[in-house]
Amino acid sequence: MAHKESILNAATSLFAQKGFRDTSISDIARLAGTAEGTIFYHFQSKEDLFLAIFEGARARIVEHVETSIQGAKFEDGLDMVRGIASLYFFLSEEMKQEFLLLFGTYPYRLASENARCSEHLEAMYTCFLDVLTLAITRGMQDGSIRDVNPEKQSLIVLAMLTGLVRFALMNLLPAHAYYAEAIKACSSMLERRT
Amino acid sequence: MAHKESILNAATSLFAQKGFRDTSISDIARLAGTAEGTIFYHFQSKEDLFLAIFEGARARIVEHVETSIQGAKFEDGLDMVRGIASLYFFLSEEMKQEFLLLFGTYPYRLASENARCSEHLEAMYTCFLDVLTLAITRGMQDGSIRDVNPEKQSLIVLAMLTGLVRFALMNLLPAHAYYAEAIKACSSMLERRT
DNA sequence: GTCCTGACTGAGTGCTCACTCGGTAAATTT
DNA sequence: AAATTTACCGAGTGAGCACTCAGTCAGGAC
Numbered sequence: 001m002a003h004k005e006s007i008l009n010a011a012t013s014l015f016a017q018k019g020f021r022d023t024s025i026s027d028i029a030r031l032a033g034t035a036e037g038t039i040f041y042h043f044q045s046k047e048d049l050f051l052a053i054f055e056g057a058r059a060r061i062v063e064h065v066e067t068s069i070q071g072a073k074f075e076d077g078l079d080m081v082r083g084i085a086s087l088y089f090f091l092s093e094e095m096k097q098e099f100l101l102l103f104g105t106y107p108y109r110l111a112s113e114n115a116r117c118s119e120h121l122e123a124m125y126t127c128f129l130d131v132l133t134l135a136i137t138r139g140m141q142d143g144s145i146r147d148v149n150p151e152k153q154s155l156i157v158l159a160m161l162t163g164l165v166r167f168a169l170m171n172l173l174p175a176h177a178y179y180a181e182a183i184k185a186c187s188s189m190l191e192r193r194t
Numbered sequence: 195m196a197h198k199e200s201i202l203n204a205a206t207s208l209f210a211q212k213g214f215r216d217t218s219i220s221d222i223a224r225l226a227g228t229a230e231g232t233i234f235y236h237f238q239s240k241e242d243l244f245l246a247i248f249e250g251a252r253a254r255i256v257e258h259v260e261t262s263i264q265g266a267k268f269e270d271g272l273d274m275v276r277g278i279a280s281l282y283f284f285l286s287e288e289m290k291q292e293f294l295l296l297f298g299t300y301p302y303r304l305a306s307e308n309a310r311c312s313e314h315l316e317a318m319y320t321c322f323l324d325v326l327t328l329a330i331t332r333g334m335q336d337g338s339i340r341d342v343n344p345e346k347q348s349l350i351v352l353a354m355l356t357g358l359v360r361f362a363l364m365n366l367l368p369a370h371a372y373y374a375e376a377i378k379a380c381s382s383m384l385e386r387r388t
Numbered sequence: 389g390t391c392c393t394g395a396c397t398g399a400g401t402g403c404t405c406a407c408t409c410g411g412t413a414a415a416t417t418t
Numbered sequence: 419a420a421a422t423t424t425a426c427c428g429a430g431t432g433a434g435c436a437c438t439c440a441g442t443c444a445g446g447a448c
Binding site for chain 3: 218219220230231233239240
């Protein structure tokens with residue numbers, strides 16, 4: 001049972017680093033310090049192992065976002081957008097492996113044939129989209145944000161955040177040097193003009 | 195020799211659709227209508243085949259961007275940024291396969307051990323970054339763009355474009371419905387306030 | 389003590405993969 | 419016409435893969 005935990009840890013790390021197809025069961029077993037058979041005692045298949053990991057990642061991300069946002073106080077809607085952006089950047093470093101999973105191609109391919117995977121994917125994106133939409137709507141009410149379409153604008157903001165973090169985690173770009181600038185860019189994009 | 199062309203076409207399509215690891219040589223041979231051996235007559239290895247394809251993609255993208263920008267006239271720097279954004283969206287549909295290659299993970303992993311691959315990757319990104327930086331600098335001079343850091347801001351814009359297109363090509367999102375909105379967002383982000 | 393069950397093992401299995409190689413036939417050179 | 423080169427073929431090869439299975443072993447129930 002202690003083994004199940006170390007299998008999950010080893011597999012998470014390897015899937016994040018090398019991707020699903022490029023990590024073999026024997027890689028995982030070696031890193032976890034177990035026999036290959038033990039992996040198939042705990043999980044039906046390699047795909048099933050991935051799903052277990054992905055489900056955990058979803059739970060951790062969604063939970064962290066919800067509690068962070070609920071526990072925070074914001075001046076206004078625009079400030080809340082800034083807060084969400086900086087939370088996104090924070091999580092991308094705090095939960096690097098979970099984000100790397102999202103930048104692979106396997107989950108998207110699996111999602112097209114596996115409803116559970118598709119659900120996890122959607123949940124991870126919509127947990128950010130929903131709070132962004134909420135913040136923008138609120139900002140339009142309190143006057144800190146100009147008149148825009150909240151759903152469309154939140155997707156555009158998320159695309160920017162995701163794009164930047166992807167550059168940071170995949171390329172050699174020191175993109176965290178751009179995070180402060182990106183948060184300002186969100187403000188400029190949304191704030192009410194005088 | 196006609197075969198070499200059809201091998202390249204088949205492999206491009208399959209690598210874009212299924213990724214490098216999930217397409218086998220026999221897949222490519224079947225789609226190209228050749229024997230497996232023919233593939234290795236024209237290319238040293240599967241990796242070499244990928245590199246040939248990637249080099250072609252780089253050449254097509256860079257050339258298209260350069261001629262498009264040179265052949266266009268813009269009112270001012272801000273208008274040029276809008277033009278580049280809409281060019282990016284246009285190319286992402288016109289050259290869908292080339293962009294899909296960029297959303298896989300293989301080129302980034304290969305780039306860390308293969309200088310040519312790394313060079314192609316960099317060229318494809320910097321061809322957009324350079325014209326964006328140029329446009330922003332120009333806009334700051336002609337007064338259409340407020341005082342910003344051109345390099346940082348162009349990376350943020352590119353991250354947004356890339357993020358959106360990635361959503362469009364990977365998820366089920368009808369993200370092309372967001373393109374007009376995204377171009378407006380670029381404007382709001384950069385334009386001089388009165 | 390016997391039985392049972394749950395956690396774990398690792399050699400074994402069948403399959404797929406990238407790549408090789410001996411050969412063929414047409415085109416080109418001499 | 420002979421020799422050489424170029425483009426192509428597909429059965430064969432060895433390695434690596436996900437997954438199986440017969441079996442071990444500790445510990446709890448009776």
